[in-house]
Amino acid sequence: MNEKELIQTLFLPLASGFEGSLGLMDDAAVINNLNDQKIVVSKDILVSGIHFFEDEHPAAIAKKCLRVNLSDIAAMGAKPICYLLGLCLPKKDNVSWVTAFCEGLKAEQDFYNCALAGGDLVSSTGPVSISITIFGSLAENNILLRSNAQAGDDVWVSGTIGDAGVALMLLTDSVKLKSDFPKRDRDYLEARLRSPTPRLTLGEKLLSFASSACDVSDGLLSDLSNICAASGLGASISSRLIPISSEVKRVIKEVETLSIMDLISAGDDYELIFTANVKHSEHILDISKKFDFGLTKIGKMTQELSIVLDGECVKQKEVKMGYGHF
Amino acid sequence: MNEKELIQTLFLPLASGFEGSLGLMDDAAVINNLNDQKIVVSKDILVSGIHFFEDEHPAAIAKKCLRVNLSDIAAMGAKPICYLLGLCLPKKDNVSWVTAFCEGLKAEQDFYNCALAGGDLVSSTGPVSISITIFGSLAENNILLRSNAQAGDDVWVSGTIGDAGVALMLLTDSVKLKSDFPKRDRDYLEARLRSPTPRLTLGEKLLSFASSACDVSDGLLSDLSNICAASGLGASISSRLIPISSEVKRVIKEVETLSIMDLISAGDDYELIFTANVKHSEHILDISKKFDFGLTKIGKMTQELSIVLDGECVKQKEVKMGYGHF
Numbered sequence: 316m317n318e319k320e321l322i323q324t325l326f327l328p329l330a331s332g333f334e335g336s337l338g339l340m341d342d343a344a345v346i347n348n349l350n351d352q353k354i355v356v357s358k359d360i361l362v363s364g365i366h367f368f369e370d371e372h373p374a375a376i377a378k379k380c381l382r383v384n385l386s387d388i389a390a391m392g393a394k395p396i397c398y399l400l401g402l403c404l405p406k407k408d409n410v411s412w413v414t415a416f417c418e419g420l421k422a423e424q425d426f427y428n429c430a431l432a433g434g435d436l437v438s439s440t441g442p443v444s445i446s447i448t449i450f451g452s453l454a455e456n457n458i459l460l461r462s463n464a465q466a467g468d469d470v471w472v473s474g475t476i477g478d479a480g481v482a483l484m485l486l487t488d489s490v491k492l493k494s495d496f497p498k499r500d501r502d503y504l505e506a507r508l509r510s511p512t513p514r515l516t517l518g519e520k521l522l523s524f525a526s527s528a529c530d531v532s533d534g535l536l537s538d539l540s541n542i543c544a545a546s547g548l549g550a551s552i553s554s555r556l557i558p559i560s561s562e563v564k565r566v567i568k569e570v571e572t573l574s575i576m577d578l579i580s581a582g583d584d585y586e587l588i589f590t591a592n593v594k595h596s597e598h599i600l601d602i603s604k605k606f607d608f609g610l611t612k613i614g615k616m617t618q619e620l621s622i623v624l625d626g627e628c629v630k631q632k633e634v635k636m637g638y639g640h641f
Numbered sequence: 642m643n644e645k646e647l648i649q650t651l652f653l654p655l656a657s658g659f660e661g662s663l664g665l666m667d668d669a670a671v672i673n674n675l676n677d678q679k680i681v682v683s684k685d686i687l688v689s690g691i692h693f694f695e696d697e698h699p700a701a702i703a704k705k706c707l708r709v710n711l712s713d714i715a716a717m718g719a720k721p722i723c724y725l726l727g728l729c730l731p732k733k734d735n736v737s738w739v740t741a742f743c744e745g746l747k748a749e750q751d752f753y754n755c756a757l758a759g760g761d762l763v764s765s766t767g768p769v770s771i772s773i774t775i776f777g778s779l780a781e782n783n784i785l786l787r788s789n790a791q792a793g794d795d796v797w798v799s800g801t802i803g804d805a806g807v808a809l810m811l812l813t814d815s816v817k818l819k820s821d822f823p824k825r826d827r828d829y830l831e832a833r834l835r836s837p838t839p840r841l842t843l844g845e846k847l848l849s850f851a852s853s854a855c856d857v858s859d860g861l862l863s864d865l866s867n868i869c870a871a872s873g874l875g876a877s878i879s880s881r882l883i884p885i886s887s888e889v890k891r892v893i894k895e896v897e898t899l900s901i902m903d904l905i906s907a908g909d910d911y912e913l914i915f916t917a918n919v920k921h922s923e924h925i926l927d928i929s930k931k932f933d934f935g936l937t938k939i940g941k942m943t944q945e946l947s948i949v950l951d952g953e954c955v956k957q958k959e960v961k962m963g964y965g966h967f
Contacts, residue, residue: 340787343681343713347680354672358761360729366763388668399683403686403767437687437688437691439770440688440690444767446772448684451669460666460667461666530668
């Protein structure tokens with residue numbers, strides 16, 4: 316299939332739910348204003364061999380791409396509107412790949428109510444790369460920023476930390492387990508890496524009381540340091556408070572070299588870190604009960620600019636602060 | 642420099658004019674609604690070795706990337722607001738490249754009043770690729786689509802056609818000239834390839850009377866066929882009416898194999914093709930006088946679905962209809 320045929324056959328069905336896509340026939344798409352709400356936009360690129368394995372199933376890649384982008388707007392408290400897709404593909408033999416990729420997108424966009432609005436499809440001599448621009452709207456014309464944390468605010472985190480990182484260590488053999496390690500546990504960890512859940516509902520709820528938020532994409536320490544830098548503050552957190560899944564606990568039990576530092580330095584969890592005044596604690600714990608994941612207080616924002624873990628200053632150079640592209 | 646340092650040092654200055662960029666500190670950027678206007682968005686990816694030469698100067702690449710994207714919103718009649726930048730770069734030795742690239746962006750965005758709002762910076766094992774998402778607003782809450790052309794409408798084109806295509810043929814040696822071919826003419830053609838001018842002011846003017854529009858990115862024939870397909874019509878055009886620069890005329894004089902078909906099949910001119918009711922002819926010629934490029938009537942939209950050139954049906958398979966990525 317040529318470019319036009321690929322678009323007509325495989326991409327047009329993804330745009331059918333969104334009028335502003337103009338049937339993918341124009342130079343651009345249209346985002347109608349929604350009662351004068353703010354529009355939030357984010358762009359993430361995922362490259363084969365770096366953000367996902369080259370032999371990963373295309374539908375799984377599509378799933379992760381869309382979810383990672385949705386996580387960015389979840390961190391702003393926004394609701395998905397639509398997305399633009401930029402796809403760089405090798406020149407040949409890509410019809411079956413694109414077909415499966417589009418099937419993956421379809422399932423995800425239906426689930427998250429977020430249709431394709433447009434994009435670009437080009438050939439490349441390099442690896443597959445997928446660039447998504449995602450659009451969200453802010454229901455209350457409010458916004459969650461990284462920069463509004465206050466000294467004394469509690470630091471909270473959703474779900475569990477380190478699952479995706481440990482899954483990656485297992486898949487790349489940098490951590491090895493005995494053969495009798497439960498397959499169910501391994502599957503759980505891999506699912507956390509491959510299908511992160513964007514915390515959209517939580518993000519929307521945070522709008523009314525959180526002072527800042529950020530998603531855990533590069534690693535808890537790295538992303539918390541982003542909130543600190545943006546707010547001109549530091550943070551003090553406690554390793555025993557970091558929420559860890561029972562699956563990761565079982566891995567730690569077997570692999571003594573694996574430390575809490577590895578978990579909070581690893582990326583890809585796509586949980587939300589947020590800060591809130593201490594007066595909201597009870598309300599947050601109430602909200603927590605409505606989700607199938609927990610909300611856990613792990614520390615406090617401080618006037619001192621550094622990040623302190625268990626009373627000791629974390630020296631940035633000693634820690635792998637998330638994935639460094641350069 | 643690592644990722645954060647690159648962003649702080651080189652990209653942040655590009656975002657300083659745009660409040661919604663949130664200082665490039667957040668997961669997403671904010672597009673405030675502008676008096677309930679429609680927002681137009683477009684995304685184009687440019688890959689090294691395909692859309693530009695690998696050894697092209699980074700500032701020139703930046704220039705072309707932004708202009709190509711601006712051309713997309715020009716074709717919709719929109720005014721630029723801001724852009725998101727997705728940059729895939731080799732892992733090493735990229736600081737001087739990115740520095741020059743950002744200098745190029747800065748000059749262009751200042752000229753077109755269109756600041757950086759956010760984006761993503763990732764490493765890749767493949768060639769440099771640049772994905773821009775551009776945002777525009779529609780001044781009159783009107784929009785130029787490809788799909789509204791009417792049978793009997795005149796087909797118009799701005800500027801001259803084939804300059805960029807001929808420049809590419811010269812640069813790739815697929816067309817060769819005698820050594821005494823004027824350097825000035827060669828420079829003019831190369832400039833048309835390297836620094837296309839998005840027809841933004843024209844696009845805005847077209848909003849009030851044109852029935853459809855499209856930019857000439859893939860080649861006049863290919864892009865006209867997009868208008869035809871979207872409008873469910875055909876077109877009949879005349880080769881002697883196609884506006885050709887004196888520089889291209891001089892090349893044709895020397896290279897007999899070069900035909901009008903080559904010119905209307907070549908891409909990258911970034912002129913606008915538009916259709917308008919015949920009653921607007923005089924008005925269009927009046928507007929034309931205000932620009933430093935012409936507006937030329939080249940044919941008519943027809944009920945018959947095919948594209949007819951000089952009375953003969955253009956068989957799509959016989960013509961290279963623009964660049965085929967796949």
